Amino acid sequence: MSGTDRLEALLSKGYFPKELPPAFTTEDYGSHSLDILKEWEMSKLFERVENGKFKKKNGSYGYKLKHAEIETISTPKRGYERRNVHITHPIPQGLLAYEISFNWRPVQKWLSRQTFSMDEIRISKNYTRSIKGINFDLHRVKKSYIEATADWLVKTDITRFYPSIYTHSISWAAYGKEKVKGNLKSYEGSLADRLDVLVRSCNRNQTVGIPIGPETSRVLAEIVSSRIDSDFLIISDQKLPENIDRLQDDWFVGLKNLETAEATL
Numbered sequence: 001m002s003g004t005d006r007l008e009a010l011l012s013k014g015y016f017p018k019e020l021p022p023a024f025t026t027e028d029y030g031s032h033s034l035d036i037l038k039e040w041e042m043s044k045l046f047e048r049v050e051n052g053k054f055k056k057k058n059g060s061y062g063y064k065l066k067h068a069e070i071e072t073i074s075t076p077k078r079g080y081e082r083r084n085v086h087i088t089h090p091i092p093q094g095l096l097a098y099e100i101s102f103n104w105r106p107v108q109k110w111l112s113r114q115t116f117s118m119d120e121i122r123i124s125k126n127y128t129r130s131i132k133g134i135n136f137d138l139h140r141v142k143k144s145y146i147e148a149t150a151d152w153l154v155k156t157d158i159t160r161f162y163p164s165i166y167t168h169s170i171s172w173a174a175y176g177k178e179k180v181k182g183n184l185k186s187y188e189g190s191l192a193d194r195l196d197v198l199v200r201s202c203n204r205n206q207t208v209g210i211p212i213g214p215e216t217s218r219v220l221a222e223i224v225s226s227r228i229d230s231d232f233l234i235i236s237d238q239k240l241p242e243n244i245d246r247l248q249d250d251w252f253v254g255l256k257n258l259e260t261a262e263a264t265l
Contacts (some may be wrong), residue, residue, distance in 0.1 A: 006101035006123045007033050011094060014130030014215030017085035019075040029090065029217040037094050046091055049189075060189030063197055067205040079218045084212040092201035096216050097251060099198065110174045110192075112232040121222050123215075130215045134247065142245045143252050150243065150254025152261040161249040162217060163209040167196045170220055171226035195220065216227070225249065231257050236264060 012030020012139050029036065040046060046065035068089030077083045086102065100107055101123070118139065122132040133180065134197065147153065171180045174192035187193055199210050200219060210217045245252040255261045 001124065002037050003102035003104065003123065004034060007097055008103060008129075009123050009125040009130040010097040010101060010215055012130070013127070014089075015093060015097075017073070017075075017213030018129060019073070019085050029094075033094060033097075037098060040091060040094075046095065059256075061194075062189045063095065063194060063201075065091060065095075065201055070203045070211060080194075083212070085213040086203075088202040088211050088214055092198050093214060093216070096195065096198040096202065096214075099191065100192050100216055100219055103138060105218065105221070106174075106191055108115070111219075111226050113226040114222065115226075115233055116241055116244040116251075117222075117225070117229070117231040117248070118245075119222075119247070121219055131218055139245055140249050141149065142242075146243060146252060146254035150223060152255040152256065152258055154251065154253040154265050155262050156251050156265060158249040161223060162212045164211050165208070165221065165224060167200050167207050167210065169224055170196050170199070173224045192223075221248065 008030040010030070011033045012025075012027045015026040015029065016024055025168040041048070046063060049062040050215050068091070070089075072084050073087065074082050075085055092192040104123075119134050120132055123130055123131070127133065169177075171187055171190070175187060175190070180187050199216075200206060202211055203209060210220055225246070229246065243254045253264055255262075255264060
C-alpha cells in the first residue's frame with residue numbers, strides 16, 4: 001500500500017471517533033487530503049522548517065503551526081460509566097496522518113518490538129476503520145489457555161492510558177530514552193519528534209495526553225506499548241509470549257508462584 005492510500009484511509013475512516021453517528025464523515029477530506037494539505041501550506045497555514053532551529057540533516061525538519069483546541073465529547077461506555085472522546089483540528093491531524101503514512105517503514109520498525117500483543121497495526125481502506133480491528137475472541141482464547149496452565153495470574157492495566165501518555169515519550173520509545181535525553185539536539189526534527197510536535201498541536205501544545213478517537217493515536221500508543229514489551233522482555237524472567245496476553249494497555253500474565261507474580265507486577 002502506498003503512502004497516499006494510507007493517508008486516505010487514516011483521514012477518511014480514522015479521523016472522527018467511532019462513537020460518532022455515520023452521518024458525520026470525513027470521506028472527502030481523506031480523498032483529497034494531499035491537495036488540501038498542499039493548499040494549506042501554500043496559504044501559510046503551516047510551514048515546514050528546514051533552516052534555523054532545524055537544520056536539514058538525515059531528512060529531519062520541523063513544523064511551524066498554531067496549536068489548536070481539542071473538542072471533547074462525552075459518550076456512554078458500559079453500565080453507568082462515560083468516557084471522553086475527541087475531535088482534533090484538521091490541520092495538525094492531517095499532518096500527523098501524513099507523517100505516519102509516508103514514513104510507514106520506520107514506524108513499522110518501532111512497532112516490530114511488539115512481543116506480547118496479537119494485534120497487528122495494519123492500515124487499509126478495506127477495514128471498517130482505517131486500522132485492523134482487535135480480535136477479542138482470540139484474546140479470550142489465549143486468556144483461557146493461560147488460566148488453564150498457570151498457578152498464579154497477574155491482571156493489570158495502565159490507568160487512563162491515552163490521557164497519561166507523555167508525548168515526549170514517543171521519541172523515547174522510538175529511539176531509546178537514554179539516547180534521546182543524552183543528546184536532545186540531534187533528535188530535533190526527527191520523525192518521532194515531528195509526531196510529538198503534531199500530536200501536541202492537536203491538543204493546545206499539552207505534553208500529557210494524546211487524543212482519544214483518531215486512529216493515529218492507536219499507532220502512537222502502540223509505539224509506546226511496543227517499547228514496554230521490549231523493556232519488559234529484557235528485565236523479566238517471563239520470556240515466553242504464550243504465557244502473556246497484552247491487549248493494548250491491559251496485561252494478563254500466567255505464573256508459577258507468588259514471588260514471581262509480585263516481581264512481574
